[in-house]
Each structure stands twice: as structure tokens, then as C-alpha cells.
Amino acid sequence: MHAPVVVRNLRKIFYDEGRGEVKAVDSVSFECNEGEVFGLLGANGAGKTTTLRMLSTILTPTSGTATIMGHDVVSSAQGVRKNLGFYSATTALYPRLTTRETIDFFARINQYPADLVEQRVEYLIDRFGLAKYADARIEKLSSGMKQKVSVARTIAHNPSILIFDEPTVGLDVLNALDVQETISELRSEGKTIIFSTHIMSEAQRLCDRIAIIHGGHILACDTLAGLRDTTQQHYLEDIFVLYVKAGQETV
């Protein structure tokens, strides 16, 4: 049986007018198991977002393969997107739709059974405590509420795989904790979650396994305990710095 997410030698090269060819992601490989939170830990520009954008079919890989629930990200992009919920700071909501309309739209367009959409919308409104704001336009909501609606729209079609790309960026502590709690709940429901962050405490708290990514390469991939054993360091921050420095020396 295949893992829900399989990534093999994924590469992405951009062409930049000033810098020429830029290897944003270079031979990245990993697998995510069912019901686990897989963390991609890296500094800004490490290649986290590019990797996740390739997995969500927004970008096409230069080479390598990736499959989501058995669907190839290049040849079966729609199949991938049907099984995937993608959340990032760059995936905003339509400001002029209401909360209810937003969830309804994303459920329908992501192929959730039409006769069950209404029921699903009401369930999500109830689950995220959005009843009071169900008919308010998104543009009128507070940042915390918008973030809740964003998570609701990400799981509107009940996908098996969820990608959260730095979901707590720009949120205050309480809202960030809310997101973390939601991710924990989703894991307990059996969802496979890929979670990217540059915040060590978040990775430490949420991730079952952590991949340290730097300069487009995955430098290490293990459980927190495994990483501690390998490096003989206790704090994730120290582990991360150790790998990044070793990676830079190798380069």
C-alpha cells in the first residue's frame, strides 16, 4: 500500500532575469503517512512554499515526481486537487462573499457531492463557531474570523490530505493557538497533514515527523526524538541550526 503523499527527487528551477537559473527546490524526496502531521521546517526562502505549491499543482516540477492519494501532480492535477486542501497566506478569501457562500462555493467546486453540500456547510459553520457570522461578508470579519473561514473552506470538500503553508503567519497568539488546535483535531480525524513553518515551537508541538529544508534540499527527516538522538541536541532550534550549518559547509 502506497503512502498518501510520495515525493521523489522533486526539482524546481526558475529563470530569473538578474540571477539566471535559480534552483528553488533540488531533489526533494519524502513520504507522508496516513494520519500524521509532517512538518517542513525551514527559514524563509528555503524552498518550503515552492515544494508545497508543486504538491498542490500550482507549479509544475522541473523534474521528479509527486503523488497525492495515487494521483500524479502533473498528469492528474485535478485528481490531486480533489483530494487536497491547500491553505496558505497567499490563498485569501473572496471579500464580497458571505461565510456561508464561501464554504458552499469551495465545497461545490471541489466536487463534494451536491446533495450533501448544504449539510456540510452547516456542519462547518457550527464546528468553527461561525453561526453568528454566517451571513456576513468576509470583508467585514476580523482577522481571527477570516482565518477560521479559511480553514473551513480548506476542508469544505473533506479532503484526505491537507497542506498548511505557514498558517500562523500574521496571526496573534490566541488565533495561532486556535489554528494549531484545529490541526491537531484534523490529525485525530485521520487526515494527513503537511505543515510548513519556520517557528520551532509550532513544529515541536504539532509534527509527528519533521523535515529540515534548506537551500532547496532536505537535510534531515525524522521524528523529533530521532533528530535528538542523531544530533545529541535537545532543542529543535539547536538541531535546526546544526543541520543548516552542516548543509552550508557541504555546499
Add this chain to the structure above:
Amino acid sequence: MNFKDIRVLYWREIRSALRDRTIVTNSILLPILLYPTIMWLVYTGITFVSGQNEELKSRIMLKEIPAAHEILKKEFEGDKSIVLVHSPDPAADLRNATLDAIVEFVPPKSIQATDNDFATRISYDESRDASNRARSRAGQKISRYRENYLERQALKLGLTRAQFQNFSIDERDVSTGREVSAFVIVLPIFFIIMLAVGGMHPAIDSTAGERENSTWETVMTTATSRANVLVAKYLYVATMSFTAGFLNLFAMIFCMGTLLAPLFGNNSSLRIPIQSSPVVLIGAVLLALFVAAGMMILASFARNYKEGQSMISPFYIALIVPVMFLQTPGLEFTPRIALIPVANVMMMIRDAFQGVYHWRSIGITLAVETACVVLALRVAMLVIQHEDFMMGSYSGGFGKFVKERWATKRHKDHKNPL
């Protein structure tokens, strides 16, 4: 292509648009309210100006009036819009604008003239409105006095009015109502402007606006094809463009029928023939599809609303230029003109309003416009295959994009000739 997805995406776009103040104003309210507002303003202005003119009194000096024509002087005195003044130097006063006109009796030019015959001269200043008005008022008064005077003289000679007026002019208008209507020519011009205005904001909103709001990436991660997303957006922009044009036409027809026609004695030329509807409708649909395609291709290169506006502006102007063709007097809708996009639809609609149908030219027009729409969509499909364009990371407009990709392709072909 999945029509169910297109429908969901399309209604999402429409719903958002109908909640946007700029789009509602430009695509719905402006087309409806523009003409009634313009007409109301024009008529209020005309009424105000003519009312002002009526109240202004003309300062006229009567110079050397013979005793035999004292009645004329009394008529001037009895007119409330005229003030008779006396000046020691009327010519200077006329130049200084303290006097509006001088009426004087001069000896008749004819050598057969009798003692009672007369001639008058009105001196005025053409450059001043008040002076022109005074000339007109004095002229009307003298003409009326002259007619009565001649009639009296004729009666004295034993001539009846019929015998006296043995030369008359009888006017008869042989043109059809449609031909005389200049208003019908104006309709298609405003129609194309409104189609463009109606499509402009939706085109920017659905492309550059989505990038600016970061919703572009959200829709790109949904489980539908990119082609479906683009088709839905395209249909949405075309709908808004068509709606603006249609509402505008409706408002114009309504204004002409209810406001203008009564003012012109219920002139039927101010009403659009119902038989022209199919041709007008087809023209409007084709034009809306063309406008939507052109505007979306350009606006989708923009990364924010402002950039979108500046990228669309040249296309907007290019749309208006062919409309100038209609201003040429006597221009006919020939097959050659039918080859010019936009102008051909304008001519087709203009003729249809006048009840004229050049079927060969109409056929060519439909073929040309359809080809333009297909070509524009083909370009759009080629453009969306480029990742940097889709992601909004490309910096530059359509022209630069085409030039760069063309150069890259040539470079590759040169390296790998096989």
C-alpha cells in the same frame, strides 16, 4: 470542459460583481442613468439660458424717424423687451457696448420710390450677443411693420391680399422619418463606449483584482481545470459588457420615445424599429465577446487594479477609434467596411436602426467578429500555458511577453534546428 463547474464559478463571479460599487455603477447604473441625466441637464440648461435671454432688455436708439412712421416708434415703445435710448454719439456708444442697436430711416435706393416709401438700416455689433439679440428684435418689428404698411398701400390701390401676395413658398418634406434622424447615428457610438466601460472593471476585477486580493492562487487550487476557471471569468466579463451595452440601448430608446419624441411632435424617427432587434442583439453579443477577450488578455498581465487600468486603456482607445468612421457623412456599410472589426458592428447596428439591412455586409461582419473572438481566445489559451503568467510572477505587459517568448522560441529553434 465541465459546464457544472463553469456554472458554479460564473455565479460566484456575478455574485461578487453585483456587490461591488464600482462595477455596479459602471456596468449597470451609468448605462441606465446617463441619457436621462444628460437630457435633463441639456433641457434644463436650454430653458435656463433662453429664460435669461428673454429677461434681458435691448437698448435701441431710433434715429430720424419720419412723422409718417410714428406708429413704428409707438410699437417699439410698447415692447417691454426694448428700451429706447437717446445718445448724442450713438456710433461710439454702440462700440462701447452702452447701446445695443441703432435703427435709422435712410432714403430708399430705388429711383422709382415715392415720398412715402422707406428704407431702414440697423447698426449692431456682431461680436456681442446682446447686440445680436437687439438686431433680431428690431428686425422682426420692422418686418412686421413693413408687411402691414405694404398691405395698407395695396388696399389703397384696390388690390386684395391674394392679388398682392402672388408669390408664395410651399414646403413639402419628402424624406422618410428614418432618414432624418441624426439621433440614430449617435446611438451606436454610445453603445460601443458603454460596452467597453461595462466590461472594463469586471475584466480587471476578475484578473488583476484577484491577484491583488490573493484569491487567484485560491481558485487555482480548486479541483477544476484552469480552462474552466478562465471560461467562467470570460463569460462573466462578456455578460457584464453586454449588460452595460444593452441597458444603455434600452435607456436611450426609452429616452427618445418618451422624452424626445413628444418634443419633436411624436416624430417616429426617434423610435427604434422592433425588426432591428435580432441584428442588434447578435452585434451586441459578438462585440461583448470580443471586448471581454481583449480586455481580459491585457488585464491578466497586471498584478494590481491600477496596473490593470493602465494596461486596458490603449485597448479602450483602440475600440473607440473605429467609431469615428461613423462620423463621416454619407459613409455606406460596404463589404470592405465590414472587414474592419468593431466599426463593422457599428455600421450594421446603425443601418438596422434605420431599417436598412445589407445582408452581404452583415454576413461578412459576423464572420469577421467571430474570427476575432476565436483568435483572442486562442491567444488567451496560449498565454495561460505559461507558469509565470499564471502565477502573476511575470512583470510586464502583453507586448513584452509576446516579444520575449518569440525571442526564446527563435533561440531554441536556432540551437536545435531539427
